[in-house]
Amino acid sequence: MTEQNLFEMVKKHLCSCATDLVMDRNVEAVLKMPRREIHASIPVRMDDGKIRAFQGFRVQYNDALGPTKGGIRFHPEETIDTIRGLASLMTWKCSLHRLPLGGAKGGVVCNPKELSVHELERLSRAYVQVMFPYLGPDRDIPAPDVYTNPTVMAWMMDEYSKIAGKTTFGSFTGKPIGLGGSEGRLDATARGGWYVVREAARDIGMSISGAGVAVQGFGNVGSHAALIGQEVFGARVVAVSDSHGGIYNPEGFPVRELVAHKTATGSLQHFPGATHITNEELIELPVDILVPAALEDVIGSRNAPQVRAGIVAEFANGPVDNDADEILFERGIAVLPDFLTNGGGVIVSYFEMVQNFNMDQWDEAKVHRKLEKKMTDAYREVHDLAVQNNVPLRKAAYSIAVARVVEAMRMRGWV
Ligand code: GLU
Numbered sequence: 001m002t003e004q005n006l007f008e009m010v011k012k013h014l015c016s017c018a019t020d021l022v023m024d025r026n027v028e029a030v031l032k033m034p035r036r037e038i039h040a041s042i043p044v045r046m047d048d049g050k051i052r053a054f055q056g057f058r059v060q061y062n063d064a065l066g067p068t069k070g071g072i073r074f075h076p077e078e079t080i081d082t083i084r085g086l087a088s089l090m091t092w093k094c095s096l097h098r099l100p101l102g103g104a105k106g107g108v109v110c111n112p113k114e115l116s117v118h119e120l121e122r123l124s125r126a127y128v129q130v131m132f133p134y135l136g137p138d139r140d141i142p143a144p145d146v147y148t149n150p151t152v153m154a155w156m157m158d159e160y161s162k163i164a165g166k167t168t169f170g171s172f173t174g175k176p177i178g179l180g181g182s183e184g185r186l187d188a189t190a191r192g193g194w195y196v197v198r199e200a201a202r203d204i205g206m207s208i209s210g211a212g213v214a215v216q217g218f219g220n221v222g223s224h225a226a227l228i229g230q231e232v233f234g235a236r237v238v239a240v241s242d243s244h245g246g247i248y249n250p251e252g253f254p255v256r257e258l259v260a261h262k263t264a265t266g267s268l269q270h271f272p273g274a275t276h277i278t279n280e281e282l283i284e285l286p287v288d289i290l291v292p293a294a295l296e297d298v299i300g301s302r303n304a305p306q307v308r309a310g311i312v313a314e315f316a317n318g319p320v321d322n323d324a325d326e327i328l329f330e331r332g333i334a335v336l337p338d339f340l341t342n343g344g345g346v347i348v349s350y351f352e353m354v355q356n357f358n359m360d361q362w363d364e365a366k367v368h369r370k371l372e373k374k375m376t377d378a379y380r381e382v383h384d385l386a387v388q389n390n391v392p393l394r395k396a397a398y399s400i401a402v403a404r405v406v407e408a409m410r411m412r413g414w415v
Contacts, residue, residue: 006085006296006318013322014088016395017402027406027415034084036060040130042108044123047116054123058106058131060140061087064408065095067138068104069346071145071174072127072152076111082296083107086317090346092401093339097378099350104140106131112147124152128159135160137170137357143349144174146295149220150186154179169356173349182352184367185345190224190293191368192344193315194233195375196336197289203383204334206310209234212250212287214309216279217294218242218262221315221342225293226255235289239282240268243294246282247274283307292319299324307333314338329392337394339401340382347374 011032018028042054057080060068070090073083083105091103108127112120134140144153157172157179164171169180177183184191201208213235215226222240229235236252247253247268261271269276283290283303290309292298296318299307304324312328313336314320320328320335328335348371355361386396409415 005081007081007088008085009318009322010085010088013394013398014402017398020399021403021406023406024415027409030409030415031062031402031405034059034061034087035063036134037080037084038131038134039080040127042123042126042130044119044126046119054108054110054126056106056108056127056130057083058134058140058142059083059087059104060134061103061105062091062405063102064405064412064414065102066100067136068102068140069094069099069143069173069349070104070106071143071345072106072108072148072156073146074108074110074112074123074148074152075146076109078107078109085296089317089339091405092398093343093346095404096339096382096397096401097343097347097374098404099346101141101346101350104142105145106142120152121155124148124155125159128156129163132160132163135171136164137168137353141170141349141353142172143346144220146219150174150176150181153181170353173352174345175352180352180356182348182355182367183362183364184371185348185352186220187224187228188348188367188371189221189342189345190228190315191232192347192371192375193221193225193291193313193336193341194228195344195372196341196379197311197313198233199376199379199383200311200313200334200336201289204310206288208289211235211289212238212252213289213291214239214248214282214285214287215291215293216241216246216282216298216319217292217316218268219294221345222291222293223259223262225291225315226253227259229289229291230255238287239277239285241277241279241282241294242268244269246277246279247271248277248282248285249273249275285309289313292316295319297321299328301327304328305331307331309333311336313341315342317342325392325394335392335394337382337397340378340393340397343378344371344375347371
């Protein structure tokens, strides 16, 4: 995070919920603090034979609704406050989508692009070795996030199982399909996000078919957001970007070819018919739908006045900061909040756990059907409250999610 600290941003939203829900000061204090934090030094033997110590975290924010759940990020600029903010967001995400889970997040300060595959495997396994006592299907269940993927989850689940002395598929989600993973998990965040965009577009009278879309980020979420947007919803994907920069073509890109180009060349640049743009320019393009699908804090007061989209759909966690939120609301731009819009990943993670516990495997159609229902139900609930109280969708989403967690804490006798 550069401009605004994500944890501070989330706490600010909680304060406004506290006033609205007439929340006790003690309850508010509990909600603004993680229940448990693990800070670890993780020594890993590198390929050159030397030991390097990485810094790792796991923040278990709140487990009133169930075992905590959330991704693990491998990122060179990871900070404990970003992880706290993200763990807090996971709490509200699981609650809003009515999952029997609390919220957590983990991270390792590292640059996976500079690690060999063997170093990455040793780091992944070492993370589990140090965190083992705090993990497990009924404690805390990690999943992929920024720069982690099904392969990393396979290593981690295997390491967990070895230490536990029994194969424990339910200890990690987002695993490969041949190893207890669920159909539909890989593109679940993007697909779920599009269900929310579809509903929101309908409410404001926008047609998604043919709509111009700009997607920032071309990792798992961004690339699937572009693909599904075009192939399932008929949108025109006019701009995409990755950490090196973006490309723009007002006619729209053939996204499958773009994915192949990125796989073959490692970059989006030099795609036929593309004008090169920066990540900052992408935010200000004349599009109907803007999809920030990479990292946090990309729309702030510096560029919110220049946003020209009718819908900003937060497929990433925390891309729009609090000041930008207000500016966009005043300008009549619908911001679809992260913990509503990108809940598809953890929803299908939950489906994966249910399948693991029952030694079952669902087909893709069943996963999609159940995901669509969960996403649209949550959107409707948030939308209806937002309209009723004339507040932004984010505020309505917080009110619903926080009230449920507070109620669970009351019933458990914590407050
Ligand atoms: N990392 C994803 C998120 O931020 C998924 C978490 C999960 O599946 O547990 O929602």
